[in-house]
Amino acid sequence: xxxxxxxxxxxxxxxxxxxxxxxxxxxxxxxxxxxxxxxxxxxxxxxxxxxxxxxxxxxxxxxxxxxxxxxxxxxxxxxxxxxxxxxxxxxxxxxxxxxxxxxxxxxxxxxxxxxxxxxxxxxxxxxxxxxxxxxxxxxxxxxxxxxxxxxxxxxxxxxxxxxxxxxxxxxxxxxxxxxxxxxxxxxxxxxxxxxxxxxxxxxxxxxxxxxxxxxxxxxxxxxxxxxxxxxxxxxxxxxxxxxxxxxxxxxxxxxxxxxxxxxxxxxxxxxxxxxxxxxxxxxxxxxxxxxxxxxxxxxxxxxxxxxxxxxxxxxxxxxxxxxxxxxxxxxxxxxxxxxxxxxxxxxxxxxxxxxxxxxxxxxxxxxxxxxxxxxxx
Numbered sequence: 056x057x058x059x060x061x062x063x064x065x066x067x068x069x070x071x072x073x074x075x076x077x078x079x080x081x082x083x084x085x086x087x088x089x090x091x092x093x094x095x096x097x098x099x100x101x102x103x104x105x106x107x108x109x110x111x112x113x114x115x116x117x118x119x120x121x122x123x124x125x126x127x128x129x130x131x132x133x134x135x136x137x138x139x140x141x142x143x144x145x146x147x148x149x150x151x152x153x154x155x156x157x158x159x160x161x162x163x164x165x166x167x168x169x170x171x172x173x174x175x176x177x178x179x180x181x182x183x184x185x186x187x188x189x190x191x192x193x194x195x196x197x198x199x200x201x202x203x204x205x206x207x208x209x210x211x212x213x214x215x216x217x218x219x220x221x222x223x224x225x226x227x228x229x230x231x232x233x234x235x236x237x238x239x240x241x242x243x244x245x246x247x248x249x250x251x252x253x254x255x256x257x258x259x260x261x262x263x264x265x266x267x268x269x270x271x272x273x274x275x276x277x278x279x280x281x282x283x284x285x286x287x288x289x290x291x292x293x294x295x296x297x298x299x300x301x302x303x304x305x306x307x308x309x310x311x312x313x314x315x316x317x318x319x320x321x322x323x324x325x326x327x328x329x330x331x332x333x334x335x336x337x338x339x340x341x342x343x344x345x346x347x348x349x350x351x352x353x354x355x356x357x358x359x360x361x362x363x364x365x366x367x368x369x370x371x372x373x374x375x376x377x378x379x380x381x382x383x384x385x386x387x388x389x390x391x392x393x394x395x396x397x398x399x400x401x402x403x404x405x406x407x408x409x410x411x412x413x414x415x416x417x418x419x420x421x422x423x424x425x426x427x428x429x430x431x432x
Contacts, residue, residue: 068319068321069281070278070323071277072275077309078309079305083272086125087268087271096112099112103137103194104140106139107226108227111251112229112231113254114230115235115257116259117257117300118396119303119397120257120259123198126198133194138191140228141194143193143194145196145198147200147203151203152208153208154175155170157182160193161178161181164193195216195228196230197231197232198232200233200238210246217246231252236395237388239252260299260301262291265294269291269308277312282312286308286311286327289325290304294307297418298400306335310335311328311330333423337426351393353373354369354373355398358415363416364416366387369415370386397418398417401414
């Protein structure tokens, strides 16, 4: 009988010691350069350990700045320290309706609730009943919460959850994670007054901070002497050009390591990284392009590839390019949103003729953008 094909596909050189340290869902035991942000979240949640009500938090920052991993790390530490709290993490790309989130929370609290076949009010009633019986304080994390901001889903949902605290006198915590810096301003006034939140801002990682993060991950993910020292610098430099996105840098290391193993290389070299950059960039770009409006996509296509453009001039081009362009105010909001997604840079410069202006430039490669939007020639 022939030997199993998996047994015969051996490798002379092994690159990885444990590649799980590079997975997106991995939560490390140490988070470099995020001590202040961790302390802020601990301060907000510490009252739970004393049977008191936690402070709600809005966690803001561009993609890849460590928002999600910090929140998961702090909640893991909280649950290990005290049995007074349990957390539920929901990504609003998957759970993007009021009904879906309410039913998921009810199930988390021990009240079996189907996602289909019952009214939203019934799901909310079940949630209330389950909360009265709960022996712990639920901390509900809504990641990518801006996905709820289209329509009235967010305001209705937050109002539901905040009513729990006001009318049922129950302890309940909310942690909202977003890359939309205008999130608070977009919330309903009733919600803003009841939310009573603190905002925790995550600044992009610097090139040196990215190197520190990658070295720490690489120490556990790769075998000794299996990664060239310059590869860390190359991965960090690439991520820095894309707005300081640590997730992209870590994903590049993972894919480059797999490529090196596939080729039976003795080391992961900078050349392996350079060969996976386009693939990783396209995957990250695709995620955000899928959620953009047609106006936002058109605006991206108008930005030059290797230079910046004045926001006033860009607005003129935008108005000419579409039959029904949005207002200048909406245009400014689109710029802010595209910047929060790390697709563009748009810093304010000195005042122009009509007030403050912005210099707009692309972060993502124009070729990848054209390809993903089907505009490549």
